[in-house]
Amino acid sequence: MRGRRTSGERVVSDRGRRVSDRGRLRRRGAQRGRIIRRRVIALTLVIGTLGLLYGVYFTPLLGVRSVEVLGTKDLTKPQVLDAAAVPSGNPMLTINLAAIRDRVAALNRVASVNVSRSWPATVRIDVAERVAVGVIKTPTGAHLVDHTAKDFATVASAPAGLPELQLTSSAADDPTAVAVVQVLMAVPDKIRAEVLSVSAKSPNSVVLSLSAGRQVRWGGVADSTRKAGVLTALMTQPGKVYDVSSPQLATISNP
CATH class of the missing domain: 1.20.5 (Single alpha-helices involved in coiled-coils or other helix-helix interfaces)
Structure with missing residues (x-):
């Protein structure tokens, strides 16, 4: 079924x-x-x-084994290493690059610095040193001043070729010192090579003394580009005093 x-x-x-x-x-x-x-x-x-x-x-598996210093000229490698204080053997990834940079940047001669890791075990420090554009002569030595008006070093005697800045002191927050340096940097290269000294009683009264007893009355930093052009043209003419403080009314005189 x-x-x-x-x-x-x-x-x-x-x-x-x-x-x-x-x-x-x-x-x-x-x-x-x-x-x-x-x-x-x-x-x-x-x-x-x-x-x-x-x-x-x-662990020290990828720890710091060496520190490379580049770009130094007047600074020595030991000076940079002492300031950097890079902890040898510490793991590369835990190294505080910003702190190292700040410590090296605190050196007076350092204009800028970059700190980086170079794998597997090297910390690299690239330094750009300050460059003197003028010198302040004092009984204690020659004070080197850079383009920011910073007095960054004192040496026994003034290096050849640097104009004397006739100031009692120099600092980035001193308006007169800043004006003197800014005017010096605004002067055309060919004329700057003939500058022996720069003086000013105020930020608007900068005067440059040149070779052969010549003088440039620049005034303040305003209109510096125009003043540089006018001065270049004026100095093709004989004279002793070149006044470009008012570039639209520039004059040449022989006092």
Whole structure:
């Protein structure tokens, strides 16, 4: 009869069920194995990453081994290294580059400085030193002044070729000193090479003394570009005093 299964049919059905169950178990086991392998791989990567970070940040594995100093001329490498105070052996990534830069920048002769990492184990310090544009002569020595009017060094005697700045002192916040330096830098190169000294009683009364007893009355820093052009034209004519303090009414005289 159709509604009743024979014993043979039941055996075949049970056998099929068991085969199906074993298949499901194998698939579940394989899936579970894949999950475990993925978790092991992920855990290994995490542990490896943590180990690498620990090695980089907290051990001398990638620590500072050397410090390279570039760009010095009058400064010595030991002077820069002493100011930089780079901690040898400390991990490269934990080195405070800004703090090193600030310490080196505090040296009077330093105009600018850049500090960088040079992998795998070197800190690089690139220094640009101040360049003297004039000198203030005093009984204690010759004070070198740069284009910002900063008095950055004192030497025993004035270097050849630098004009004397006839000031009692120089500083970036001294209006008269700043005016003297700015005027000197505004003078055309060819004429600047003939400047022997620069003086001023106020920021608007700058006077340059040139070779052969000549004098340039410049006045203040206003209209310096125009004054430079006018002076270049005037100095093609003979004279002793070239007054460009009012460039629209510039004069030449022979007092």
